[in-house]
Amino acid sequence: MKPAFKWQGLVHKLRQTAFCLTFLLLCGISISNAAVEVGFIYLGDKGDFTAPALEFAEKTFKTEQLAKADLKSDKFKEFAVVWWHDGDKDPGGLSNAEIDAFLDYAESGGAVLLTGAAIRYATPLGLEDAQPRKFGPVENDGSNVGIIVLKETLELGLVDGLENVDGKTPKVEDWIRVNSTGYPVSGDYFDTIWKNFTTLANAWEGGTDYKDRIAAFGYWETGDGKVFNMNWRLPNFHKNNESIDQIEKLTENVINWLASESEFAEVSAGGKLPIVWGQLKNQK
Numbered sequence: 001m002k003p004a005f006k007w008q009g010l011v012h013k014l015r016q017t018a019f020c021l022t023f024l025l026l027c028g029i030s031i032s033n034a035a036v037e038v039g040f041i042y043l044g045d046k047g048d049f050t051a052p053a054l055e056f057a058e059k060t061f062k063t064e065q066l067a068k069a070d071l072k073s074d075k076f077k078e079f080a081v082v083w084w085h086d087g088d089k090d091p092g093g094l095s096n097a098e099i100d101a102f103l104d105y106a107e108s109g110g111a112v113l114l115t116g117a118a119i120r121y122a123t124p125l126g127l128e129d130a131q132p133r134k135f136g137p138v139e140n141d142g143s144n145v146g147i148i149v150l151k152e153t154l155e156l157g158l159v160d161g162l163e164n165v166d167g168k169t170p171k172v173e174d175w176i177r178v179n180s181t182g183y184p185v186s187g188d189y190f191d192t193i194w195k196n197f198t199t200l201a202n203a204w205e206g207g208t209d210y211k212d213r214i215a216a217f218g219y220w221e222t223g224d225g226k227v228f229n230m231n232w233r234l235p236n237f238h239k240n241n242e243s244i245d246q247i248e249k250l251t252e253n254v255i256n257w258l259a260s261e262s263e264f265a266e267v268s269a270g271g272k273l274p275i276v277w278g279q280l281k282n283q284k
Contacts, residue, residue, distance in 0.1 A: 107223025
């Protein structure tokens with residue numbers, strides 16, 4: 001390539017970058033709750049642990065319920081976040097094509113949230129080599145559980161709007177209750193047998209700190225995207241949970257953060273029509 005063409009290419013890239021910066025500064029970018037498009041999946045029963053999670057998603061986000069036939073990569077890419085929650089029954093195995101759909105979506109820059117029994121599929125998805133435990137559901141066991149705040153938990157805004165066990169704004173090392181009793185059909189990678197996972201909060205039960213044994217939640221990176229896992233007893237949307245407002249707000253924060261990381265999130269700018277965040281980033 002001749003030098004003149006090199007300079008022309010550089011100028012073109014600088015102009016694209018300047019356009020993006022001007023767009024961000026003058027128009028403003030927001031990924032609001034109303035704009036976050038969520039694809040919600042359950043493959044087991046729609047019982048007392050699953051139905052309220054779907055109701056919460058539909059109330060809080062722009063949510064579309066997906067069926068097993070929708071487990072396709074091109075369908076997933078219509079959503080900023082794909083949330084798979086099974087709280088009442090183990091949904092059974094997935095076909096290779098269905099597993100590939102999750103992986104292709106995530107690797108292309110999407111964001112997947114696994115809660116309830118769905119967390120057991122991290123191993124079939126190839127994110128971990130270890131086999132997770134399986135348990136639940138239990139409607140009432142009288143056990144309080146929650147998260148222990150890390151620096152990263154605060155920095156990412158994951159506990160914004162929550163209260164610690166003393167009713168105060170959370171700080172690093174604070175304990176936050178998100179479940180007062182019972183738990184959905186779920187699982188965990190107990191004794192930190194997961195090796196590829198980024199922990200964003202530690203877990204506690206009663207007076208026991210499980211920080212060296214169970215991660216409350218965090219994510220795996222795969223390709224350009226993330227698969228987020230909220231595991232163990234935490235994602236309990238059952239009516240028995242006296243801390244339902246806490247788990248709902250935590251889940252809302254998680255989904256908002258995942259949407260901000262997703263290539264498939266819609267953004268609104270200055271009242272103009274929404275565009276896909278990945279398209280804007282690719283203009284840089």
